[in-house]
Amino acid sequence: MLKDLGTPTTRSAFRSAGETPLRSAGTPRDVRRRRTVLVLVILACFTLIVLDARRSAGSPVEPLREAAAGVFGPLESTATSARQPVDNLRDRFAEMDRLKAENEKLKKDNEDLTRELTTSDYARNRAQELDKLLKVAPAFTMTPARVIGIGSAQTFSHTVTIDAGTADGVHTDMTVLNGTGLVGRVVRTTQGTATVLLIGDRNSTVGGRLNASMALGFVSGRGEVGGTLDYKLIDPKARPKVGDRIVTWGSSGNAPYVPGVPIGVVTSVTANEGSLGSTATVKPYVDPTRIDTVGVVTGPPARPPRPQITGKGN
Template sequence: MRDTKESRLLLVLLVAVAFALITVDIRGGQDSPVDGARQAAAAAFGPIEDGVSSAVDPVGNAVSAVRDSGERHDRLAELEKENAALKAKLGSDDRNRSRLAQLDKMLKIAGDGQYGIKGAQVIAIGAAQGFSWTLTIDVGADDGIQRDMTVLNGDGLVGRVTTVGPHTATVLLANDPDFTVGTRMESTDELGFASGQGDRPLRVELLNGKAEVKKGDRLVTFGSQADKPFVPGVPVGIVSRVDPSGGDLTRTLYVTPYVSFTQLDVVGVVVQAPKKDPRDTVLPAKPKPTPTPTVTVTVTPGAGTSVGGQQDGRPEQQ
């Protein structure tokens, strides 16, 4: 449109009409005379607005999604880090709880037997020291450890000290074939000698070939002169089998040791022997026998049972 006198007059008229319509609309409120025109305009231009919105919103949503995704990724990484830390702490706590439980059991044995012990941790096994069943502990001469001291844990006899360094010591395990310890049977006091057989039960030769022994009987250490290498009363194991072909001089037993030699962690070296033999007091309490359940049988009269002078629902014949 060219800038002429008529065009400028038309523009002024349109502006004046617009202001007039705005004034009438404001004063009319909900009853505004231009409400119908507004609705018609909404009906005409609404689809166009929806189309524009649908074209623009995915872009905005994508931007928000990328931003939120970054935030979620950061939070996920943080949660994974926290989860890993918790798992590590839980594992550490489990290990500590296990060691505390082992230590408690060992202290109970030491208290029952009146053994003075030096606690130690297993730091190596025998593979580095040859083919013997041995382990290395983290205490040595500087801790008062000497050769031929008894080693135990919360279950019973572990072995004896064979080599001592300033800060470490080597322990020969009770299941080593070169290991031998004097034993005494619980209650009967029958004496014998137990020898290691690797991953098989200990072999015990009783001095009395006629001794009465049965499966389930228990043994403790008999003790050595001057309490070296063994102090008395340490639990050794339970009889799992008795050789039926007993001779006149000795009788052979096979004993399952109390100690699991493949699961050793916390042990104790007996640095002070008891003042008197504890005998059987260190043995764990025997499990109580499980009572045999009582079976109650209830007999319910059947169709063929005579009840009240009748059988099978028919009167009794005279």
């Protein structure tokens, strides 16, 4: 059945002209037209790739993306609201039940950890080292949003669509988080939707601070489905420990990441081969496959993070 796929045009065309015509090949004119269509389509694809490959701001594909988001944003939104039956179906799978139980446990653990986090290490260190004035998680202005589209593993990229866009004050390079920790940052916006690059993507790097020692480092995604992260410290002599928690240390101007958002917990540490330092494996607090409602940090606190001491710290 497949034997003709790899062979060039001439053979099938010749065959069909010969005395034992293959019913399949069609007339030479058909074959020629078919080839022309294929070549044209492939050329169109290459043109697109070349036009869009530089990822510059003026990519001619951008208007197309805008238009597509304008049409498909509402569609995805509707489809997401109508997914209750799918959710029920999913819950029937035993595997999912296991995950659910695990998720419950993790959620509870996370809550405990978050509470611990806000009350102990981070607050104590900050309080001691920075004249007891910093609040742990400054009250940023948040815009709630719902995840309406998720990138599949076949695309390799870890991105989700949320149903808030420029109309809601969401712009690129804003921090996205949920109740348990950091989700990612906004990389692309349209009127009514925004695309969020999750921290588990290989293109994502976040500045992370070890809670216990206040050491600085970088958290980068591995591109794995579970969203596992790598953590490298700037100071090669510093060593993360298993169980250490990592929070963002924030970027200048609070973009793309605001400070003090929990990222994850260190699960294992391996020494770097051939160089100083060590790499830690970090399990993120946020399960990338289970993101639903998120918050986009759309505004900074009234003043950069040192307003009052009335936080949850004590």
